[in-house]
Amino acid sequence: MSRYLLRVVSLVAALAVWQVLTSRDVELWLRFSQFPTVTDVAHSFADRIGTGTYWQDVADSLRRIVTGFVVAALAGVVAGTAVARSRLAEDVLGTLLEVVRPIPAIALVPVAILLFPSNEQGIVFITCVAAFFPVLVATRHAVRALTPVWEEAVRTMGGGRWRVLRSVVLPGALPGILGGLSVGIGVSWICVISAEMISGEYGVGYRTWQDYTVVDYPGVFVGMVTIGVLGWATSTAVELAGRRVTRWLPRRAAGTGGGRGKGATVRATDLV
Secondary structure (H helix, E strand, O other): OHHHHHHHHHHHHHHHHHHHHHOOOOOOOOOOOOOOOHHHHHHHHHHHHHOOEEEEEEEEHHHHHEEEEHHHHHHHHHHHHHHHHHHHHHHHHHHHHHHHHHOOHHHHHHHHHOOOHHHHHHHHHHHHHHHHHHHHHHHHHHOOOOOOHHHHHHHHOOOOOHHHHHHHHHHHHHHHHHHHHHHHHHHHHHHHHHHHHHOOOOHHHHHHHHHOOOOOOHHHHHHHHHHHHHHHHHHHHHHHHHHHHHOOOOOOOOOOOOOOOOOOOOHHHHHH
């Protein structure tokens, strides 16, 4: 409880500092005179949350994120595993993917406009590309880092390629894959909001940019807070799902500085 209390106190302290700096129009090196106060943002948020437009924008952005992220997760795991396990896949796809990977996903907006007949499909494409490469890289490194003796043990007992993939490669690489998924969902939010600002017709990013163009700064901060909450919620959902599917892993007990906590020991029979 003390840890949760500390988190609440830190958040309240940050809001208090924000309120003091903006209400007193502090101008030192940074200018806070143009910033809305916390109370202004709270009033604007209370007005927005009661409208159907606000929830429609949230639903639209969430739909884009979920669609693009799911496609990226599946494609990233498949491509990363193939590149790590197959020399042919590495020769055919490896160089191409490494050339494309440094290109920011948001820079693909013109490509999406040319390729897809609607802005909706283009935004989902950008979101998918943004999440694809973190998942791909994490999967590739996780698969390559597996201990060879595990695969040899399965093959010694008569297991084939698919049995090795199902029983050794994917379970062994799963913690690393989940790390890539956590990074991917965060990058997806950055790119989907940017894409909505550039070429969207609705969504949280589009609405935030519209508020900026009409100089509605409290509305801009409402959009920023909404983006932060949605990003935190989706990242937490990915993390909780990851903990559930990897519950067989040993974990440290909360509050311990090292070693395994009580109840964290995994028996060999639990992994069979």
